[in-house]
Amino acid sequence: WVTRSQPVLLHVDSTGVGGASNTGSSYGFYGVNGTSGHDIWAVGQYGQIYHNDSTGWTKFVDALGITPYDLEAVWAASTNFAVAVGQGGYILKWNGSSWAQDTIIGGLTYRSVSGTGPSDVWAVGDGGTVVHYNGTAWSAVTSGTGQNLRGVWASSANEAYAVGDNKTVLMYNGSSWSPISVQSSAPGTYYAISGVRGGQALIAGDRVLRGTR
Numbered sequence: 001w002v003t004r005s006q007p008v009l010l011h012v013d014s015t016g017v018g019g020a021s022n023t024g025s026s027y028g029f030y031g032v033n034g035t036s037g038h039d040i041w042a043v044g045q046y047g048q049i050y051h052n053d054s055t056g057w058t059k060f061v062d063a064l065g066i067t068p069y070d071l072e073a074v075w076a077a078s079t080n081f082a083v084a085v086g087q088g089g090y091i092l093k094w095n096g097s098s099w100a101q102d103t104i105i106g107g108l109t110y111r112s113v114s115g116t117g118p119s120d121v122w123a124v125g126d127g128g129t130v131v132h133y134n135g136t137a138w139s140a141v142t143s144g145t146g147q148n149l150r151g152v153w154a155s156s157a158n159e160a161y162a163v164g165d166n167k168t169v170l171m172y173n174g175s176s177w178s179p180i181s182v183q184s185s186a187p188g189t190y191y192a193i194s195g196v197r198g199g200q201a202l203i204a205g206d207r208v209l210r211g212t213r
Contacts, residue, residue, distance in 0.1 A: 023050050023057040031073035031084070041094075043071035043084045049092075049099055061099050066092060073112045081118040083133070085110035091123065091138065103138050105131050112152045112192070114160070124149035124162045130177065143170060143177050151192040153201070163190035163203055
């Protein structure tokens with residue numbers, strides 16, 4: 001699924017981009033993620049949260065229902081665990097039956113969230129903010145940068161990557177975050193990162209970059 005900052009989302013499969021799917025919302029969406037075609041979450045303006053079980057979209061949280069701020073991203077580990085992050089430092093968690101505010105950290109905007117399971121979740125955002133969830137509590141982690149971080153992807157408990165403004169690419173090695181240099185001709189802002197087969201990762205910005213992990 002692809003968001004377009006509108007109430008309509010696009011479905012993508014191996015044959016390409018499919019038709020538009022109208023959620024019924026009056027507001028736009030910024031993040032979408034799920035565990036299967038029967039478990040898709042979408043989050044967006046004014047804290048709205050919708051779910052798709054393959055039969056259609058259902059509203060789980062009204063706009064302004066939990067947070068007055070926009071939710072920027074969502075990540076699901078299972079049908080019983082998902083995390084949504086956004087403006088104002090808000091972090092929301094799904095427990096299998098309902099969404100609730102989990103914490104507010106820093107007051108800045110979190111722009112991306114990813115993990116390997118319910119006890120290993122990363123969220124990144126403005127000003128180089130990085131926080132980690134260990135299954136019990138969230139804690140701030142030093143990133144070593146003041147750049148806005150816009151994307152994060154975790155491949156294992158000992159390997160994660162974050163990308164952001166001004167060619168920022170960071171790697172977590174199990175104990176700390178450190179910068180990774182990229183080619184000088186690369187675009188200035190990276191918005192997302194994700195792993196693919198063969199030990200490679202894709203970075204999306206003004207253009208797509210591919211690198212070997």
